[in-house]
Amino acid sequence: MTDAWTLAAAGLAVALLRAATPILFAALGALVSDLAGCVNVALEGLMLIAAFFGVMGAVQAAELWPALPVWGHALIGGGAALLAALALALLLAVFHLEFGADLIVAGIAINLLAAGLTVFLMASWVGDKGSTAALVSPALPSLRLPGLAGWPALDLLLNGEGGRGHPLPLLLAPLAVAAVWLLLQRTPWGRWLRASGENPAAALAAGIAVKRMQYLALLASGVLAGLGGVYLSMGYVTLFQADMSAGRGFLALAAVFLGGRALAGTTAAALLFGASAVLATQLGALAWRPQLPQMLPPAVTLIAMALAGARRARRQGNRAPEISQRL
Numbered sequence: 001m002t003d004a005w006t007l008a009a010a011g012l013a014v015a016l017l018r019a020a021t022p023i024l025f026a027a028l029g030a031l032v033s034d035l036a037g038c039v040n041v042a043l044e045g046l047m048l049i050a051a052f053f054g055v056m057g058a059v060q061a062a063e064l065w066p067a068l069p070v071w072g073h074a075l076i077g078g079g080a081a082l083l084a085a086l087a088l089a090l091l092l093a094v095f096h097l098e099f100g101a102d103l104i105v106a107g108i109a110i111n112l113l114a115a116g117l118t119v120f121l122m123a124s125w126v127g128d129k130g131s132t133a134a135l136v137s138p139a140l141p142s143l144r145l146p147g148l149a150g151w152p153a154l155d156l157l158l159n160g161e162g163g164r165g166h167p168l169p170l171l172l173a174p175l176a177v178a179a180v181w182l183l184l185q186r187t188p189w190g191r192w193l194r195a196s197g198e199n200p201a202a203a204l205a206a207g208i209a210v211k212r213m214q215y216l217a218l219l220a221s222g223v224l225a226g227l228g229g230v231y232l233s234m235g236y237v238t239l240f241q242a243d244m245s246a247g248r249g250f251l252a253l254a255a256v257f258l259g260g261r262a263l264a265g266t267t268a269a270a271l272l273f274g275a276s277a278v279l280a281t282q283l284g285a286l287a288w289r290p291q292l293p294q295m296l297p298p299a300v301t302l303i304a305m306a307l308a309g310a311r312r313a314r315r316q317g318n319r320a321p322e323i324s325q326r327l
Contacts, residue, residue: 020274089222
């Protein structure tokens with residue numbers, strides 16, 4: 001019984017990591033841009049465009065360079081995906097920082113552009129408006145640790161089902177968290193970034209190039225969201241579907257605010273939303289209407305945001321008497 005429970009727990013942890021990885025990448029990007037004073041609402045579109053160009057880039061690489069190994073085609077597709085997300089993030093940054101466009105409106109426009117553009121290009125190149133299932137697209141390389149066959153639960157946790165290994169983006173997710181922590185807490189870039197977001201006028205007076213920091217933050221946000229999109233179409237599955245980001249970009253944005261604009265809180269919130277997606281999948285296997293499980297992740301988001309807001313208001317209410325006494 002203990003072995004069965006251990007295997008079940010390991011399988012649940014693997015499912016949680018798979019569901020949370022794209023949200024976590026996008027949430028890290030949202031955190032970086034938010035700390036620089038730029039709320040990136042375009043995460044949904046960035047993930048979508050990266051997911052599409054990842055698949056199409058890998059397919060085109062296989063046609064142009066058939067002698068390359070499959071993992072080479074997949075890596076070329078992943079590079080094309082990140083470049084596409086980077087270009088779209090640059091477009092957002094230029095419209096906001098150079099032409100003064102409202103960041104929220106521009107982000108929504110980017111989302112609409114990505115949703116329409118991916119369907120248009122898919123219909124033009126593949127002849128299908130729904131998915132690229134007619135194409136044979138490779139998956140990103142998977143890494144596995146040998147010598148764990150004697151520990152089934154550990155093998156399942158570290159190498160996935162069947163010991164095939166985990167896709168590369170899933171393994172990069174915890175490294176991305178560590179990298180963002182190092183950048184924010186242990187480098188001058190992190191201090192400049194926070195200063196640019198908290199008080200741009202003071203940062204300019206101190207000699208910090210605020211606009212440059214915001215450019216870099218939005219571009220970094222695009223790359224991180226692009227990693228989440230690549231995982232959706234080349235790690236989670238091996239095809240692109242219309243609107244396959246399915247609101248994960250908005251969940252990532254909510255994770256930042258739910259996590260109090262802190263790295264630890266943002267990571268925990270992304271894992272929470274991943275857990276709600278896993279629970280929705282499990283409920284979907286029951287004899288319920290499919291719309292009910294699909295409502296679970298946004299419902300969890302609303303409840304969590306409401307609880308966080310109530311807790312924040314309670315803390316401010318407790319501090320009010322102390323402040324009045326000091327005055």
